[in-house]
Amino acid sequence: MISAAVMTGPGEPLALRTFPPPELEPGAILLTTLGSEVCGTDVHLWRGQLAGVPYPIVPGHVSVGRIAAFGPGEVPRDVSGVPLHVGQVVTFLDVHGTCGRCWYCTVGHATTRCPSRRVYGVTMSADDGLLGGWAEQIHLKPGVHVVPLPDSLDWRAFLAGGCGMPTALHAATLAEIAFGDTVVVQGAGPVGLCAAVLAQLRGAGSVIVVGGPVVRLAAATAFGADAVIDIASTTPEERLAMIRDATGGRGADVTIEATGVPSAVPEGMRLTRDAGRYVVVGQYTDVGSATINPHLDLNQKHLDVRGCWGSDAGHVHRAVRVVDRYARQFPWTDLISAEYALADAQTALEDVAAQRVVKALIVP
Amino acid sequence: MISAAVMTGPGEPLALRTFPPPELEPGAILLTTLGSEVCGTDVHLWRGQLAGVPYPIVPGHVSVGRIAAFGPGEVPRDVSGVPLHVGQVVTFLDVHGTCGRCWYCTVGHATTRCPSRRVYGVTMSADDGLLGGWAEQIHLKPGVHVVPLPDSLDWRAFLAGGCGMPTALHAATLAEIAFGDTVVVQGAGPVGLCAAVLAQLRGAGSVIVVGGPVVRLAAATAFGADAVIDIASTTPEERLAMIRDATGGRGADVTIEATGVPSAVPEGMRLTRDAGRYVVVGQYTDVGSATINPHLDLNQKHLDVRGCWGSDAGHVHRAVRVVDRYARQFPWTDLISAEYALADAQTALEDVAAQRVVKALIVP
C-alpha cells in the first residue's frame, strides 16, 4: 500500500491515508516521489479559497520523482520527444488535460486558459487516485508532460523554486526586461524570489524587492537583489519615494507583482515609470478589489499591464534548464527552509501559512 | 493683421482677436489655415480640466494649411526629409519641442512622454503668437514635424478624423489586432469611430461599437461597424451578454477604450476575452477612479492592458497615407457635421460639448 497525505476539506486537518498501487493505463507513468513542494496554493486550498476543488485531494502540484513503471504499450516520451526510461528522475507539468481542441488551444494559442485543464494536487480528487505529490507515489496519466532533470541537477535545487520558478519564468518572459532595466519585484515569496533571480538572468541593471518578512528579504539579498524594501516598516508613499530616488525620479522600468494582495496592484502601477511594463502574477485567488485612476495609472502613463496565468510545458522545460545552468551562481537549495515527512504535512502547511519558512518540501 | 479665436480662460467666452504677422525665425513656416478641428480636448480646455494650460491660447491642435512663407535660410523639410515648397498643403504634428536629449527620448524610446513636449493649441500661449489652428495663419516653429497631404487627398478628409485619426492609429497599432479578431470599440466619438475604421483596416472579423448618442452610432454603422450597442439603453450586464453572445461566450479578442469615462475601463476589461488585449486611449483627463478585481480582471484573465498616450510624427505620416489610400472605401468627409467661421468658434465648441455633431471644423 502507498501512503499519502490527504486534505479532506477546507479547515480540516490533513489525514495520512493509504492507497492501493494504481493500475497504469497505456501511456501512464508511476513515479516514486522524491519530493513535493508546499506552496501558497496549498494554503489557499486548506482555507477553501479556491473554487471547484474536488476534496478530498492529495495536495502537492509540483513534484520530482523517479520513474518506477510504465503502463502497457509504447514507452512514453518526454517534452523533447525522447523516450523515457525507468529510474529516470523527472518532474512534470502539473496541468493535465489541456484539450488541444478548443478555441484557446487551436486558435487563441493561449493554452493556459483551456477550460479542460485540470491540475495535479489541486483540481483532481483523491477518490481518483494518487494525483498529487504529497504521496509516496504519483500516478501520471497518459499525456502528462514530463521533463527529465539532467544528471547534473540536484532535484532539491529544482524544488527549491517549486511552482514559483515556472510561474516566475512565465512572468519574467512577459515582462520583456531589457538589458540594464531597473526591475522592481513586489513580494518576497517563492514567485517573487524566483522573479528577482530571473531578472538578473535577463541582465537587469538593478533588482529591488519590495516585501517581507525579514527572513524572505534576507533571502532576496542573498540571491542578488540590489536592494530590498520592507513593507512592514514603510508606507506606500515612502516606497514610491525610494523607487523614484533609485531611478532618476522615473520609477521602475519593469515591475513584477507577486503578492496576492489587491492593493499591491495600484501601488505597483505607480512604482513603474511612464511607458514601462507591469506584470501581475500574484493575484491567484480572489481576495477583493482595488482602485485605480485610469487617466494617471494607464492612459497618461502609457503603461503596459499584463496579467499572467499558469504555465505550460515549455515553461517547466526552460525552468529546469535555467536552474541547472545557473546553479553555480545561485545556491538554490538555500531557499529550502525545512523538509517534512508525509506525517508532518500539517505542520508544513502551517509553517508556510505563517511565512515561517521560505520554501518547505514534503519528502515522503 | 491676422484674426484668431482666443480662449482667454476656463469658462470664458471665446474672443476674436487680431495678431500682427509673425516674424519667422530660420526654419519656421507660416501656414495659411485651411481648416482646424474642434475636438473633445478643446472642450476640456474650456472647462479647465487640463493642468498647465497657459491661457490665453489659440485653440486648434490638428490643422491643415497651405505654406505661405518660410523663415530665412535653408528650406525646411518634411518628415520624409524632402524639402517643402510654398503653396504646398500640409498638416503637422501638434506636439513640438520633444527634446531628443532626455531619458525618454534617448534611452526609453518613448518620446510621447518627453517632459519638454508642448502642444499647439493646448500648452502654447497666445501671448507667444499664432500657435494654434483657430486662426487665419499658423506659425510653425523651427523643428515642427510637417507632413504634406498628397494631391489626391481632400484636406477635409484628413480633418474629418482630426486628432482622432493619429490617436486611434497609435491605439490600433498597440492593439495588435489579428486577422479575423472581434474588436470592440468603447466610445463613438472621433477616436472611437477612427478606431472602428482602422480595425477594419487590420482585417478584423467583426467590429462592434459600444457608445452613443444615436447620431454617432449611425456614423459607426455607416463606416462599416458590424454592430453597435447604445449605452443609453443598455446596462453593463446586457452589454457583456451581447458581446459574449457575439463571440462564442469568450468576449472580444481586442477592446479599444475611447470614452473618457473611468467606469468604462473595468467594463472594457470584462468585455475582453481571456488572454485578449485592452487598449486604454480615452482617459485623457483625470475625472476620477475606477474599481477593478486584480484576480478576475488581470491575473486569471491573463489580460494585456495597454495605456496609450499621444502620437508622434510617424503616426501622423501614417494617418495621412491611410486616409488617402482608403478614401474610396470610407467617405471620410461624411464625418464632418458642420463647419464654423472663426467668429462662430464659441458655437462650435458648444455643439461639440453637447455631442450634437460628430466632427466640427473651424474654417477661417
Add this chain to the structure above:
Amino acid sequence: MISAAVMTGPGEPLALRTFPPPELEPGAILLTTLGSEVCGTDVHLWRGQLAGVPYPIVPGHVSVGRIAAFGPGEVPRDVSGVPLHVGQVVTFLDVHGTCGRCWYCTVGHATTRCPSRRVYGVTMSADDGLLGGWAEQIHLKPGVHVVPLPDSLDWRAFLAGGCGMPTALHAATLAEIAFGDTVVVQGAGPVGLCAAVLAQLRGAGSVIVVGGPVVRLAAATAFGADAVIDIASTTPEERLAMIRDATGGRGADVTIEATGVPSAVPEGMRLTRDAGRYVVVGQYTDVGSATINPHLDLNQKHLDVRGCWGSDAGHVHRAVRVVDRYARQFPWTDLISAEYALADAQTALEDVAAQRVVKALIVP
C-alpha cells in the same frame, strides 16, 4: 462506390478510380465534397518535386464539403469547441497528426515544424482511403481540425483563395505590416494575390505586385493593387528603380515573396528598405540556391528576413472569417478561372501548370 481522381505517380496521367465507402472510426467525419482546389503544390506533386510522397494519392489539400456522417460516439467539435452537425458546410486544416508531444509542439510553439504532421492530398496515400479532396467524399480522420463556413459565406469564395489564403495570412501576419506601409508582393499566383489583398486589410499605404503573367497581374489590379510590375518585360534593375521611385528612394517597408524562384530572394531583399521586413513564403520546393551579399543585404541593411512554413488551425479559422467579412469589398469568386469535373482533373492540372488560370477548382 465513391469516385476520386488518383495521381498514381510523377508524370503519370491522373486516373479516375472508385473507392468503397470508408469505415468511420470514433471521431471521424465523412464529407461530401463541394469543391477542392488545384494549386501549385499539385503541379509539384505531379512533377515529382516533393520528397516523401506516398503515391498513389488523391490530390486536393484544401477543400470544402458538407458533413454527411460522423463516426460512432461523441460528436466531433469544430476549432471553437462547438459540436458539429450533419449538413454543415465546412473546411478543414489539411495538416493532420501534429503530435502535441514533440519539442516543436510542446516547447518550441512551432507546430508547423512538427515532424509527425501529414497533409491531406499530399503525404497521405490513396491506399489508405479518401484522404484528398479530388473525390466525391473525404474521410476526415479523428482529430482533423474542422472550421465551419458561416451561412453568409459562399463556399466558392473561400476556395477562390484556396490554400493561398491561410498561407498568405500566415505570411502577412509575420510581415507585421504597419499602417501606411508600402508593401511589395513578389509573385501573382494565389498566394501572392491573397497577400496583396491582405496587405490592404492591414492598412498598407500602397501595394505593389511584381509578377506575371498578364492575366494574373490584371487580377491583382482588380483586387486593389496600387501598381503591378510585369517581370516578363522588366529587368531586376528596372524593378528596383521602380520600387525606389515609388518610395522616396528607400524601398518597400515590407516585401512578401511568393514566387517559387530562388533568384527572387536576393532581389526581394534589395527591393526592401533598410530596417524593413522580408517574408519568404514562396520557396516551397527545393529548386536551387541564390547568392546574397551578407554585408549589403543583411547587416548594413538592418533587414529582418522571415521564412514562413505551413499553416495551423488558427490561420484557417482566421482566413474563413476574413474572406466572409470582406466579401463585399473583394469579389473573391472572380479569382476562379475555371471549374473541372473529377474526370477532367488532368486538364485542370495542366491549365494550372501552364498558368492559364488564376485559380482552378475541382467540383465533383
Add this chain to the structure above:
Amino acid sequence: MISAAVMTGPGEPLALRTFPPPELEPGAILLTTLGSEVCGTDVHLWRGQLAGVPYPIVPGHVSVGRIAAFGPGEVPRDVSGVPLHVGQVVTFLDVHGTCGRCWYCTVGHATTRCPSRRVYGVTMSADDGLLGGWAEQIHLKPGVHVVPLPDSLDWRAFLAGGCGMPTALHAATLAEIAFGDTVVVQGAGPVGLCAAVLAQLRGAGSVIVVGGPVVRLAAATAFGADAVIDIASTTPEERLAMIRDATGGRGADVTIEATGVPSAVPEGMRLTRDAGRYVVVGQYTDVGSATINPHLDLNQKHLDVRGCWGSDAGHVHRAVRVVDRYARQFPWTDLISAEYALADAQTALEDVAAQRVVKALIVP
C-alpha cells in the same frame, strides 16, 4: 598642444601629431582621454576597406574620458537628462549627427540608418579637430550623447568590451533569447565574446562559441561559455554535427553571427533549428557574397534572420549598466590583453590585425 595618433591614409603608418586646444562651441565638451579601444574597424580603416572615410582621421571610436571643460552657456546633460559636471568620467555614443528630421528618424524609428550620422574616429576628419579617441583630448560636439560611468565602475572594465559591448547588446536584444535557449555565437572577437556573456545574462541554457584562435576561445571559456568549437580544426559538417548533438538533433535556438566572413552566414543558418532566430551582426564590411538555399535555409526552416546595424544612445547606456552590475560575475578587464601609448598605436593596430590580442587599449 595636444597629441593624437593620426591615420593619414590606407596602408600608411600612423603618425603622432599635435593639435591646438579646440575652441568649444556652446554645448560642446572637452574630454581628457583615459582610454580608447583598438577594434576590428580600425584595422578595416587602415586597410581601406570602408567607403567614405575622410582621411586623415584620429581613430578610436569608443573611448572613456574625464570631463575637462564645457563650451559656453548651459551645461550639457547626459542621456538621462542630468547635467554633467567637470571631472566626471564618461563615455559617449560614437555616432554623432543623427538628424532627427529624416524618414528613418521620424517615421521609421530606425535611427541607426539615418544617412546624416557620422562616427567619431571613423567618418570625421582630423582636419576638423580632435574627433577620435586616440588622442590626449577629445572634442565632443554639441549634441553628442554622453553616458557617465558610475563610480563603482572601473573605466577599463567598460573599455574591455569596447564597441563590442553595445554592438553585441543590440544583437542580443534582437536575438530575443528565451530562458533556457541554446545560443551559438559565431566568432570569438570582442563582439562574439560580449554576445556570449550577454546570452548568459538572458538566461540561456547553454552558450557555444564557434571561432578562434585558441587565445580567444580560452577567453570565451573563462567568461562562461559552455563549449567552444575551434574553426581551425573542424569542418563545417563537423560543426553542424556537434551543434546538433548538443541540441537533441535540432540545432541552436538562437545563433548570433560575429565573424566578418560571408560563408559564416549560410553555415549559421544551418546551425540554427527550424523556427529559430539568426542575428547577423559581424558583416560590417563588404568582403563578398555567400550562397544560400531559400527553400531549405529560409522557407521550410521557418527561420527568422535579422541583420543588425549600429547602436544608439540607449544601447550604450544599457551597456554601461550591465558592465557595472555584473562586474562581480565577469572579470571584464581580463579581456584586455595589452595597453599602448599613443606613440605605439601602430603596434596596437598590428597586434589586433594579427589577432594576437583579445582587446587592445590606447592609453594616452
